[in-house]
Amino acid sequence: MKARIAAIGIGFAVLLSAVWYAATFTTQAAPPAPQGKPIVGYVVNVGDYLTGGEGKVSKQEAMDLVERGQLLGIVAGKTLYLVFHSDGSFAAKKLAKMAGFKVGVVGKVVKRYGASAIVADLIEVIR
Amino acid sequence: MRKFGMLWLILGLSVVAVLQQGCETTTGPSAVFVPRPPEALYATSIDSATIAVKWDHSPDRTVAEFSGYAIKLTDPNGVVMLDTVVPASWTQVQVTGLQEGKVYTCQVAGATADTVGPAKTIEWSPASRFVELTTGNPVRMYESASIFGSGLDLYDPNEGGPVNLKTSSGQNWDLGLYTRDNKLIIASPTLLKQYYTSLPDNLRATQIAAEVYTNVNSLDEVFDSEALSAKSFAEREVDLSQYNGNIVLVVKTADNHYAKVLVKYVNGSFLQGSEPNRYVECEVSYQKEAGVPYARTARNHNSGVGQ
Numbered sequence: 001m002k003a004r005i006a007a008i009g010i011g012f013a014v015l016l017s018a019v020w021y022a023a024t025f026t027t028q029a030a031p032p033a034p035q036g037k038p039i040v041g042y043v044v045n046v047g048d049y050l051t052g053g054e055g056k057v058s059k060q061e062a063m064d065l066v067e068r069g070q071l072l073g074i075v076a077g078k079t080l081y082l083v084f085h086s087d088g089s090f091a092a093k094k095l096a097k098m099a100g101f102k103v104g105v106v107g108k109v110v111k112r113y114g115a116s117a118i119v120a121d122l123i124e125v126i127r
Numbered sequence: 128m129r130k131f132g133m134l135w136l137i138l139g140l141s142v143v144a145v146l147q148q149g150c151e152t153t154t155g156p157s158a159v160f161v162p163r164p165p166e167a168l169y170a171t172s173i174d175s176a177t178i179a180v181k182w183d184h185s186p187d188r189t190v191a192e193f194s195g196y197a198i199k200l201t202d203p204n205g206v207v208m209l210d211t212v213v214p215a216s217w218t219q220v221q222v223t224g225l226q227e228g229k230v231y232t233c234q235v236a237g238a239t240a241d242t243v244g245p246a247k248t249i250e251w252s253p254a255s256r257f258v259e260l261t262t263g264n265p266v267r268m269y270e271s272a273s274i275f276g277s278g279l280d281l282y283d284p285n286e287g288g289p290v291n292l293k294t295s296s297g298q299n300w301d302l303g304l305y306t307r308d309n310k311l312i313i314a315s316p317t318l319l320k321q322y323y324t325s326l327p328d329n330l331r332a333t334q335i336a337a338e339v340y341t342n343v344n345s346l347d348e349v350f351d352s353e354a355l356s357a358k359s360f361a362e363r364e365v366d367l368s369q370y371n372g373n374i375v376l377v378v379k380t381a382d383n384h385y386a387k388v389l390v391k392y393v394n395g396s397f398l399q400g401s402e403p404n405r406y407v408e409c410e411v412s413y414q415k416e417a418g419v420p421y422a423r424t425a426r427n428h429n430s431g432v433g434q
Binding site for chain 1: 260261262263264267269274275276290291292293296400401404
């Protein structure tokens with residue numbers, strides 16, 4: 001059990017470092033997604049998703065997770081994206097309010113060491 | 128001689144009458160200056176608990192005895208919520224702690240140190256104010272080519288606020304935006320069916336008032352002197368390209384809720400952001416109580432009574 005928790009912790013650390021690196025040094029990022037083409041997915045509990053769960057959360061669950069400092073992301077297809085605002089801050093609070101709906105994120109997609117992130121210009125529910 | 132005496136009597140009585148009248152209107156000890164009410168009275172809803180009442184000065188404001196305006200606000204049961212006198216320089220007050228959907232009566236009268244004149248009366252109700260969708264984003268309608276919604280449900284009771292919706296959810300639109308074919312219009316959903324073939328058939332017949340407010344920076348500036356129901360409502364298209372500043376639309380939804388929608392004009396355009404996800408940003412004042420046009424009746428009259 002301890003080993004599992006440690007593995008998840010290390011996984012998070014690596015993921016966050018990679019994404020922070022990507023979000024910070026965007027000039028070195030992979031080619032951006034076509035402008036205006038949103039990544040469309042749903043809000044997930046990153047911890048649950050990375051440990052094999054579906055990760056889907058309701059708005060209230062998502063708000064509670066953010067309150068407890070847990071990570072939220074977007075899953076589009078089979079790809080997990082962490083979502084950042086253009087100032088580099090993590091967009092978890094915004095995602096929490098959109099949990100339970102299909103969400104579109106327009107922005108720059110960056111990939112590093114297998115981790116994906118979006119530096120978002122626009123995050124909106126699609127319904 | 129008798130005739131001459133009668134003439135003197137008539138003349139004498141006339142002089143007394145004239146003197147008496149003069150005394151009454153100028154210097155008599157019983158003369159009381161009664162200030163006239165404000166020229167006009169207006170109201171607006173700031174939020175679900177607050178209204179603002181504004182007035183044009185009384186014509187007696189410059190009279191020395193004029194000391195201020197007496198404000199009295201009562202709830203529908205006649206309970207006095209506010210009873211105060213504000214300085215003569217004031218032309219507006221905000222009253223909070225009210226309840227949305229209840230129509231409050233506000234009387235404003237000119238006052239001296241010991242007299243309150245006849246009041247003007249307006250009846251108004253607070254209404255909810257939304258600057259954000261329930262998702263926390265600003266209230267937006269996206270251009271027709273966007274993957275995001277081009278329509279707005281002004282108030283979704285399940286979510287407690289406005290919701291942005293795509294054409295596939297068009298049955299819940301109260302207003303829609305159309306931006307193709309060099310058009311830039313906000314319209315009643317029923318009128319947008321001709322442009323959006325993907326809209327469903329059961330569209331809401333939202334009505335928009337003919338009068339569009341212009342030169343406004345905020346919904347707080349949009350005051351009315353009578354109930355919104357007095358306006359000329361119809362299903363309409365509003366051509367935004369006719370305007371070069373913020374506008375406010377007055378809306379009556381299909382289920383008889385009244386609303387005001389501020390459409391923002393930013394940096395020379397109603398459309399903001401980048402193609403193909405440009406958007407029109409709005410703020411919404413929405414009366415959650417059906418059939419309350421922010422006022423009970425289209426009255427704005429002299430009550431004819433003091434406080």
